[in-house]
Amino acid sequence: MLGLLWLIPALPFASALVLMLSGSRFPRKAATALGVGSIGISAVVTILVAVSFFTAPPPDHSYTQLLWTWINVGGFNPEIALRLDALSLVMVLVVTFVGFLIHVYSAEFMMEDEGYSRFFAYMNLFVASMITLLLGDNLLLLMLGWEGVGLCSYLLIGFWYREPANGHAARKAFVVTRVGDTLMLIGLMLLFTQLGTLQIHELMQRASEHWPAGSGYAVAAALLLLGGAVGKSAQLPLQVWLPDAMAGPTPTSALIHAATMVTAGVYLIARTHVLFSLAPAAQFAVALVGAATLLLAGFSALTQPDIKRALAYSTVSQIGYMFLALGVGAWQAALFHFFTHAFFKALLFLGAGVIINALHDEHNIFKMGGLRKELPVAFWTFLIAGCSVAGLPFLTAGFFSKDLIIWEAWSADHGHPGFWIAGMVGALLTSLYTFRLIFRVFFGPLGTPVTKRPGYTMTIPLMVLALFSFGAGYLKEPLLGFLHSALPATIEARAGGMTEAGSEAVAAVVFLVGLYFAYLFHLRKRSLAEAAVSNPVGSLLHRWWLADWGFDWVYDKVFVQPFIWAAQINKSDFIDAFYAGVARLADLFYRGLSRTESGRLRWYAAGVAVGSVVFLAMVLFR
Amino acid sequence: MTEVAMRNGLVLAGILFSLGLTSLLVRRNLIFVLMSLEVMLNAAGLAFVVAGARWHQADGQIMFLFILAMAAAEVAVGLALAVEIYRRFKSLDVDKLSNMKG
Amino acid sequence: MELAFYIAGAVAVLSTILMLTRLNIVHALLYLIVSLLAVAVVFYVLGAPFVAALEVIVYAGAIMVLFVFVVMMLNLGKHSVEVERQWLTPGIWTGPVLLAGVLLIEVVYLMRGVPAASGSGAVDPKAVGTALFGPYLIGVDLASMLLLAGLVGAYHVGFRKSEKSGNRTGDAT
Numbered sequence: 074m075l076g077l078l079w080l081i082p083a084l085p086f087a088s089a090l091v092l093m094l095s096g097s098r099f100p101r102k103a104a105t106a107l108g109v110g111s112i113g114i115s116a117v118v119t120i121l122v123a124v125s126f127f128t129a130p131p132p133d134h135s136y137t138q139l140l141w142t143w144i145n146v147g148g149f150n151p152e153i154a155l156r157l158d159a160l161s162l163v164m165v166l167v168v169t170f171v172g173f174l175i176h177v178y179s180a181e182f183m184m185e186d187e188g189y190s191r192f193f194a195y196m197n198l199f200v201a202s203m204i205t206l207l208l209g210d211n212l213l214l215l216m217l218g219w220e221g222v223g224l225c226s227y228l229l230i231g232f233w234y235r236e237p238a239n240g241h242a243a244r245k246a247f248v249v250t251r252v253g254d255t256l257m258l259i260g261l262m263l264l265f266t267q268l269g270t271l272q273i274h275e276l277m278q279r280a281s282e283h284w285p286a287g288s289g290y291a292v293a294a295a296l297l298l299l300g301g302a303v304g305k306s307a308q309l310p311l312q313v314w315l316p317d318a319m320a321g322p323t324p325t326s327a328l329i330h331a332a333t334m335v336t337a338g339v340y341l342i343a344r345t346h347v348l349f350s351l352a353p354a355a356q357f358a359v360a361l362v363g364a365a366t367l368l369l370a371g372f373s374a375l376t377q378p379d380i381k382r383a384l385a386y387s388t389v390s391q392i393g394y395m396f397l398a399l400g401v402g403a404w405q406a407a408l409f410h411f412f413t414h415a416f417f418k419a420l421l422f423l424g425a426g427v428i429i430n431a432l433h434d435e436h437n438i439f440k441m442g443g444l445r446k447e448l449p450v451a452f453w454t455f456l457i458a459g460c461s462v463a464g465l466p467f468l469t470a471g472f473f474s475k476d477l478i479i480w481e482a483w484s485a486d487h488g489h490p491g492f493w494i495a496g497m498v499g500a501l502l503t504s505l506y507t508f509r510l511i512f513r514v515f516f517g518p519l520g521t522p523v524t525k526r527p528g529y530t531m532t533i534p535l536m537v538l539a540l541f542s543f544g545a546g547y548l549k550e551p552l553l554g555f556l557h558s559a560l561p562a563t564i565e566a567r568a569g570g571m572t573e574a575g576s577e578a579v580a581a582v583v584f585l586v587g588l589y590f591a592y593l594f595h596l597r598k599r600s601l602a603e604a605a606v607s608n609p610v611g612s613l614l615h616r617w618w619l620a621d622w623g624f625d626w627v628y629d630k631v632f633v634q635p636f637i638w639a640a641q642i643n644k645s646d647f648i649d650a651f652y653a654g655v656a657r658l659a660d661l662f663y664r665g666l667s668r669t670e671s672g673r674l675r676w677y678a679a680g681v682a683v684g685s686v687v688f689l690a691m692v693l694f695r
Numbered sequence: 696m697t698e699v700a701m702r703n704g705l706v707l708a709g710i711l712f713s714l715g716l717t718s719l720l721v722r723r724n725l726i727f728v729l730m731s732l733e734v735m736l737n738a739a740g741l742a743f744v745v746a747g748a749r750w751h752q753a754d755g756q757i758m759f760l761f762i763l764a765m766a767a768a769e770v771a772v773g774l775a776l777a778v779e780i781y782r783r784f785k786s787l788d789v790d791k792l793s794n795m796k797g
Numbered sequence: 798m799e800l801a802f803y804i805a806g807a808v809a810v811l812s813t814i815l816m817l818t819r820l821n822i823v824h825a826l827l828y829l830i831v832s833l834l835a836v837a838v839v840f841y842v843l844g845a846p847f848v849a850a851l852e853v854i855v856y857a858g859a860i861m862v863l864f865v866f867v868v869m870m871l872n873l874g875k876h877s878v879e880v881e882r883q884w885l886t887p888g889i890w891t892g893p894v895l896l897a898g899v900l901l902i903e904v905v906y907l908m909r910g911v912p913a914a915s916g917s918g919a920v921d922p923k924a925v926g927t928a929l930f931g932p933y934l935i936g937v938d939l940a941s942m943l944l945l946a947g948l949v950g951a952y953h954v955g956f957r958k959s960e961k962s963g964n965r966t967g968d969a970t
Contacts, residue, residue, distance in 0.1 A: 672796030674728070674789045675720050682716055682896050689903040702911045704843065707806045709904040711813060711836075713897035718817045720893035723884045724877075726822055726868060730829055733860065734813060741836060748843045753920050753928040756848045757936070760929075763855055764940040768947030770860050774867045775951040781871055 074125035078138045078155050080118050081165060082208065084111045085201035092194035099190050108193025109176045112200055116169040123162055134158055134558035135274075137210055151271055154210035159559035161207045163408060163552070164340060167415045168207065171332050172200050174534040178423055179324035181530035182430065186322075192232060196328065199225035203333050207340060211272040212261050215341070219257070219305065222334045223250050229329060230321040239320045246314040253304015253311055257341075260297025263290070277347035286351050295348050295355030299362070302338030306392050308366045313624050315389055316373075319381040323426030326381060331388050331422050332415040339395045339411055343560060346404055350561075356487060360400020364495040367393030369622055371502030375509065376619040379436045380425050383510055387462065388418055390499060394478050397496065401488040403481035404560035405553045410478055412552065413470035413545050417461040420538035424455040427531055428514060432521045438513040442520035450532045452515050454539040459511050461542040463504040463588070466581040470546035475500065477549075480576045493576075497583055504587025512595040704745030711738035725777050725787040729770065736766045802842045809835035820881040822868055826861065833857040844919030 088111035092104060099107075126136070135158035142152045157165075176196060183192050199222055206218025231243030265271055267290055268279045284291045302308075307315035318330050329335070342349060342359060349356045367390045374386035391414050398407035429436060431448055445452050461471035479496035482488050594602040605611045617623060669680075715734035722728060740759040747755015781787055809832045816828035833856050840849035929937055 670796055672793030674792070675723075678716075678719050679893070679896065682720070682900060686896065686900050686903065689900070689907070693903060693906060702908050703802070703806075704839075705908050705911065706905055707809070707839070709901055709908075710810055711832075713901040713904075714810070714813045714817065716900065717890075717893045717897040720896065721817070721885070721889055724822065724881065726864065727825065730816070730825065730864065733856075734816075734829070734832070737833065737836060737856065741839065744840055744843060744845050744848055747920065748845060751920065753924045756845050756920060756925050757928055757933050759848050760851065760925075761936055761940055763851060764944060767855065767860055768943050770863055771947045771951040772954065774863060775954040778867060778870065779954055787871075787873075 074121055075131065075136050075157065076138065077118050078122060078136070078157055078208070079140060081115050081122070081169065082155075082201045082204040084115050084118075085197040085204070087111070089194045089198035089201060092190050092197065095190065097187070097190055101184075101189060104190035104193055105180050108190070108197055109173070109180055111197055112169060112173045112176050115200070115204075116173045119166055119169045122157070123166055126157065126162055130558075143213070148269065149265075151211045151213040153214060154272075155208040156210040156273070157208065159556050160340075160343060160408065163412060163556065164207045164336075165204055167412060168200065168203050168333050171415050171419050171538070172328060174537055175324050175328045175332075175419060175423065178327075178426070178531050178534040179322075181528055182324055182426055183322065188232065192229075192322070195225050195228045195232070196325070199229070199329060199334070203337070206337055210274075211270075212264070212276070213271050215273075215344075216258070216261065219254065219301075219337065222329070222337060223247065223254065223305070226250075226318070226329055226334060229325040230318045232321055232325065236320075242314075242317040242320040246318050249311050249314040250304045253301045256297050256304070257301025260294050260301065263294050263297065267294075273344060277345065280348055280351060284351055287353060288351070291348060291351040292355050295345075295352040296358065298341060298345060298348070299355060299359055302341045302396075303362060304338075305341075306335045306338030306396070307389050308338070308362050308393060308396060309369060310624065312366060312370065312389050313621060313628060316377075316382045316385045316621065319379070319385050323381070323422060323429060326385070327419045327422035327426070330385065331418040335388060335392055336395070336411050336415070339392065339399065339407060342396075342399045343404055343408060346399075346560065349399070350402075353487070356400055356402070358400070360397050360482075360487065360489075360492060363393045363396025363398070363400055364492050365393075366390070367397065367499040368495055368502070371499050371506065372618045373621050374506040375502065376615050378439055380428070380438050380441075380510065380514065381422070381436060383438070383506060384418070384421055384425060387421075387503070387506065390503065391418065391462070391475075394475060394496070394499065397482060397492060398478040401482050401485040401492060403478060403485050405556045405562070406474070406477040406481050408556055408560070409549060409552055410474040412548075413461065413474040413542070416538050416545055417458040417469075417471055417542040420454055420458040420535060420542055421462065423531075423535055423538065424451050424458065427451045427527045427535070431523045431525050431527065433524045435521045438510060440520050441514045442517040443515070444519075444523070445515045447519075447523045448526070450535060451527070454535040455515070456511060457539045458542050459507045463507045464500060464580060464584050466577070466584065468543065470542055470544065472580070472584075473546035473549050475503075476577050476580050479580060480573050483576060484573075497579060500580055501583045501587050504584050505591050508588050508591030509595050512591055516596050517599075701745055701749045704748075705742055708738045708742035708745065711735075711741065723789050725780065725789055728789055729773050729777065732773075733766060733770070736762060799842075802839060805835045805838040805842065808832075809839065818885075820878050820885070822873060822877065822881075823865070826864055826868065830857050830861050833861065847922035847925050 088107050092099070092107060135156060138155045138157075140153040140155065142150055144151060176193070179192065179196070183189055186192065202218045202221025202225060204218070206215055206222060209215040209218055227243045227247040230246055231239045233239050261271065264276060264280075268276055268283065270276055270279065280291065304311045315330060315335070319326055321330075349359065370386045370390035370393060374383050374390065377383040377386060391410070395407045395410050395414075398404075398410060427448065428441065428444065428451060431444075431451075432441065435441065457469070461469035464472040464475050466472050475496075479493060479500065482492035482496050483490060594605070606615050620626065669676075712735055715731045715738060718731035718734065719728060722731065740762045743755045743758040743762070745755070747753065747758070777787065780792065784791055812828045812832040812835065816825045816832060819825040819828065833852060837849045837852040837857070840846075840852055
């Protein structure tokens with residue numbers, strides 16, 4: 074059964090190819106069957122593979138399927154090989170399963186769009202690339218999948234290409250992640266030239282043999298890989314593309330920018346954890362990036378009026394938690410949070426999609442309200458997901474995973490009390506902004522009226538995801554145990570001053586405080602929110618956090634404007650002058666020669682005479 | 696009948712030819728152009744006859760005969776064209792017939 | 798008899814020069830006829846009486862007469878003399894004279910190694926006739942076709958429908 078592994082990426086690839094080549098000639102039903110069906114069958118195959126993996130685990134808990142050798146040049150011969158172990162299995166399960174639910178949802182969501190089959194082609198290509206990334210046995214194949222998801226992200230953000238703003242957002246996403254990709258590529262080259270292989274298992278072994286802990290190469294390589302991860306996962310300082318990426322269709326935001334692609338960075342660091350363990354400085358950098366990002370994004374999420382942007386910042390913040398976990402050495406906790414986050418974040422986005430669709434494309438939460446009674450399924454599922462994100466104690470998956478991270482931030486070997494504080498403040502902010510959304514959208518007087526209600530194809534995925542957001546937390550122990558075969562256990566160091574239960578209690582209190590303040594500001598006395606924003610300090614903070622802490626402005630001034638200026642100057646440089654000169658020379662010749670065609674008989678006769686004189690001279694004076 | 700140096704005959708032909716060329720390049724009247732063409736053809740024929748006399752062969756004179764026939768045909772057509780041009784352009788200026796310039 | 802050659806040659810050159818410089822077209826034509834007659838004399842001196850006769854009959858007799866007819870038909874008149882005077886500025890001569898002069902010098906220089914004549918060089922008409930009906934028969938046929946083509950072409954170019962111009966030999970003023 075494990076031999077079916079190659080089908081998991083191959084089916085979506087084939088489906089994407091067929092859909093791209095057939096274009097809009099396929100009838101809607103056929104495109105739906107192909108687009109949704111391929112992911113569905115992939116999900117089924119994944120489950121079969123998973124069952125086989127559980128019941129009869131292969132030796133060393135990893136299974137490699139070699140398909141063919143990609144390149145064979147000199148000493149460089151990467152192969153197209155798929156490697157399955159606990160880490161990649163968990164992630165592939167999530168990607169195919171959540172991906173399938175989102176595809177089912179999009180069948181109704183995108184029903185009226187004219188680019189229907191194009192959408193499914195891109196989405197399938199994305200899922201195929203993501204699975205390639207996850208299952209790749211060597212870093213080059215991972216890079217292939219990495220680039221593939223970047224491309225699909227670009228294509229899907231700019232899906233409604235007739236609107237120039239969407240094209241800008243897509244370009245911005247691509248260019249910013251490119252910065253990260255370049256760093257990652259340099260890291261790959263460093264690894265290859267120093268260690269001679271890109272096959273991940275080999276690479277990690279050789280790294281631990283040749284490089285002592287803390288060696289310059291290890292730190293450099295780890296930091297470069299971190300650069301790539303930061304770009305793809307939208308962490309500081311490359312987080313600027315994710316909020317703008319919300320210009321794409323909502324299912325895209327749900328799949329790519331919430332549940333899967335943005336977690337590729339987390340996967341990369343988890344995969345190469347040996348390298349990071351060899352470079353404590355780099356690992357500390359990971360934790361620092363995670364902590365800073367989760368705080369920054371939390372503050373920004375508090376101010377956003379657009380529901381999707383608020384959720385985007387929430388995603389950035391939650392991935393910050395995952396990076397924090399990786400940075401303190403809590404590898405399994407990070408993966409557990411990824412697992413739960415995929416469910417509730419996708420659910421939040423899909424719910425937002427239902428709301429936006431129902432209110433005829435209204436994105437501003439201040440224009441919404443009172444949808445509790447109008448869209449009950451959306452309300453209850455959104456509520457469950459929101460509680461999960463904020464960490465409602467014991468009842469939701471998010472509580473278990475986020476709390477584990479915050480506890481590890483305190484107690485792990487590389488942990489630090491500062492990280493614990495950051496995690497707690499972040500939890501407060503999470504609770505605040507999530508309930509702000511819920512109270513503004515679903516409670517209070519009716520805002521924009523509802524014009525369209527979702528059908529079953531949209532509500533059933535919501536309900537399935539809600540079930541998992543609720544129940545996935547109970548899978549904590551089996552999941553962590555399962556991941557143990559691929560990731561090392563977290564080294565517990567200090568437990569002084571606090572126990573895990575104590576940390577959980579503080580988290581619960583923080584949740585309730587956030588809930589209360591959100592209730593106060595956004596339901597009970599909404600005027601308080603107005604007042605907070607209009608007073609001088611408040612309005613300054615509000616504008617600063619709304620503009621993403623000024624990152625966009627800084628990047629524009631430092632990178633974009635000088636680049637445009639340099640390009641303008643170079644528009645007519647000396648190389649251009651050379652080509653223009655050639656053209657002018659030809660023109661000059663033309664003018665000169667056209668003078669000889671005067672149309673006058675005597676000139677032509679004179680020409681003949683001159684010619685004969687010249688020839689005779691040549692004969693005479695040879 | 697007498698011995699005339701071939702060189703002198705050819706020099707005479709050359710002089711007549713260059714005079715005809717000069718006239719062709721200078722005059723603007725179409726009839727004059729045709730006349731200078733006749734002069735040049737005549738000079739060429741003279742050269743042929745001189746050469747034929749030098750070699751005691753009839754070929755030179757025969758060439759002259761053919762040149763003569765050709766000149767006659769050319770003059771006929773050329774003058775007909777000249778008349779037509781005068782009817783259309785109301786002038787015999789060769790420089791006016793420069794529509795093919797550029 | 799060599800003297801006759803030189804005198805006839807001089808007359809030909811002189812009358813050609815005079816032809817070039819006339820303003821009145823009929824004068825020029827007449828000088829041209831004189832030049833052609835002088836060349837006929839040269840032919841006779843060279844021992845080619847048949848060609849001399851042809852020169853007089855065909856060239857000076859037919860072709861020049863054709864020129865005279867056309868000039869008369871076009872009826873150029875006094876106005877044309879004025880126009881010619883305008884066109885023939887002194888400065889206009891320099892370039893062509895230079896060009897033709899250089900050509901002449903080159904040609905003369907080319908002939909510096911040409912030997913003197915051998916023998917009398919006279920060829921009588923009988924030999925010419927024999928050659929014409931012998932090896933050059935095809936040339937004669939071609940020449941006659943050429944003349945036919947010239948005839949047809951001239952007729953076609955000069956033809957006018959009788960409605961368009963009232964007078965076939967009409968003045969074209």
